[in-house]
Every structure is written in C-alpha cells, then in structure tokens.
Amino acid sequence: MTADGRTTYTDKTINQAIASLVFNGDGLVPVIAQQHDTGEVLMMAWMNADAVAETLRTGRVCYYSRSRQALWRKGESSGQTQTLVDFRIDCDGDTVLLQVDQRGVACHTGRRNCFFNAIRDDGVAVIAEVVTDPDELYKK
Amino acid sequence: MTADGRTTYTDKTINQAIASLVFNGDGLVPVIAQQHDTGEVLMMAWMNADAVAETLRTGRVCYYSRSRQALWRKGESSGQTQTLVDFRIDCDGDTVLLQVDQRGVACHTGRRNCFFNAIRDDGVAVIAEVVTDPDELYKK
Numbered sequence A, B: 001m002t003a004d005g006r007t008t009y010t011d012k013t014i015n016q017a018i019a020s021l022v023f024n025g026d027g028l029v030p031v032i033a034q035q036h037d038t039g040e041v042l043m044m045a046w047m048n049a050d051a052v053a054e055t056l057r058t059g060r061v062c063y064y065s066r067s068r069q070a071l072w073r074k075g076e077s078s079g080q081t082q083t084l085v086d087f088r089i090d091c092d093g094d095t096v097l098l099q100v101d102q103r104g105v106a107c108h109t110g111r112r113n114c115f116f117n118a119i120r121d122d123g124v125a126v127i128a129e130v131v132t133d134p135d136e137l138y139k140k
Helices: A011-019 A049-058 B011-019 B049-058
Strands: A029-035 A041-047 A062-065 A070-073 A082-089 A096-102 A117-120 A123-126 B029-035 B041-047 B062-065 B070-073 B082-089 B096-102 B117-120 B123-126
Touching: A011 A049, A011 B117, A011 B123, A029 B041, A041 A049, A041 A062, A041 A096, A041 B029, A049 A062, A049 A070, A049 A082, A117 B011, A123 B011, B011 B049, B041 B049, B041 B062, B041 B096, B049 B062, B049 B070, B049 B082
Parallel strands: A029 A096, B029 B096
Antiparallel strands: A029 A041, A062 A070, A082 A096, A082 B117, A117 A123, A117 B082, B029 B041, B062 B070, B082 B096, B117 B123
16 A cells, blocks of 8 residues: 555565466456446456556556557546556456546546447437546647 | 336347447457446456347347357356346447346356455455355256
8 A cells, every 4th residue: 555545566466466367369358447436337448467567566557558559557648547446356367357446537538437328229329428528638 | 128127129229239339350349247236247258249139139138158159148057147227338339338137146156246356465365255056056
C-alpha cells in the first residue's frame, strides 16, 4: 500500500500472479474492470505479462493495446485513471477481474462505462448519456 | 417476453444485434455474465453468432465452448442455468455484457462465481467457498 492508498505488491507476489495466469497465443489475457463499490462493469481490455506486472507494482491499471501494440496506461492521455483495488483471477487462470476506482469516465466516448448499447424489442438502443465531451478528454 | 418471464427477441432484432457485433478471427466475441440485481461478475465465456441468436431467441444463455467446439447451453448438464435479463454491447462492438439471473452457482468448481483467486501480499489466495459440491452438479 502506497502513502496515497494505492494497492501494490512485491516482485515475488507479482511473479506468483503471472505464473498463475494462462496467457493466450498472443501472450494476452482478457481483463474485466469493475467499479469496486457500485459493481458497475466499466470495460474489458487485455493485458500481457508486462501490463500485469506494472499494474501490480504501481497500483495504477495498465493494459496492453492490441491496436498500438504497446502498454496502455489507462488515463495517460485523458486523465481518467483506474486505481487498483483488487486483482482477481478466474478458475481457469485465463481471465482477470479487476476491482478498480475509476476516475471520471471509463469509455473513450465520454460515457461512464463502455456497455451502453442494449438490445431492445426494436433493435440496438443507446442507454447511457455522454458525461464528458470526448473533445475535452483528449484535448492537447 | 415468454409466459415464464424470459426476455426474448424477434429474428429481425436478433439479426440487428449480430450485425452490430464485431467477431474475432475465430468468429467469437468475449461475453461477461453479471448477476443482474447484485452486480456480481459471475464468469467470462465466448459466443459465436449462433450462440448469440439462440440466447436472444430463447432467453436462456448459450455460449460457444472453444474446447468442445460446440454450442454450450449453460446449465445443460449441471442445472445451473442463466436466464437473460439484458444483452449489452460495448462501444467497439467487440465485447458483450449480459445481465443474467444465475440459478445456483456459475462456476464448475461449485463456487458462486469464477473469480475466486485474489492477489494478496503473500501470493494468490482463494477467497470464496464452494457452495455446491461439483460431484453433485455433474452426477449422472
């Protein structure tokens, strides 16, 4: 635990966590991020071993961007960081569930979470409002 | 809506849902199942287009088993079915979040959810009890 309350781990524990994960053929595991206190599912993304290590070492969530093929420190551009609260691994070791504290909005569209398209009787409907203008999130 | 309260959709809506999904190179999308009233994340699995269609047509959750390479009607062997409450698609169309009503336990280990391994200071710890003996779930 850091002075400002982030949950962090030693190298030994980080190595044990990585050893218990089953990465796919691309060296990745899917990661679900859930707001720790409300239970809201915020997003799904991917991590490689380096992203797992950085997340556990710093207490700030770091994914792996498949499109950019690079570590993706969530909130680095937008300020919408995720602080780690708990790191959980499923029964098969091939999926991660993160309990996080999301600052601002998780979705690049400016919505609180990414799952805002819902099936309704007449098709696919948008069920969440934009909270923060994406132009504000990514302005230089 | 069926007589026993399941949420089901017409072929037209099902086709719209499938058209708005981005399946990966194997024809699959990752699917997160969340207990609709408590927010508990139960499991992650995969669907192909046929599994999406069956889930939306019947209101019973059907995945695609990558190991068996066949449709996996959740609870078919164990009785631990998932009734569909809401079907949501993320901003990129490449991940599904299901709100479900889980009967019994979601995990094949007999635990309520699959994410029972948690990183603790001294390594990976099991944080959930077995609720139902797996031998009871899968007995013939």
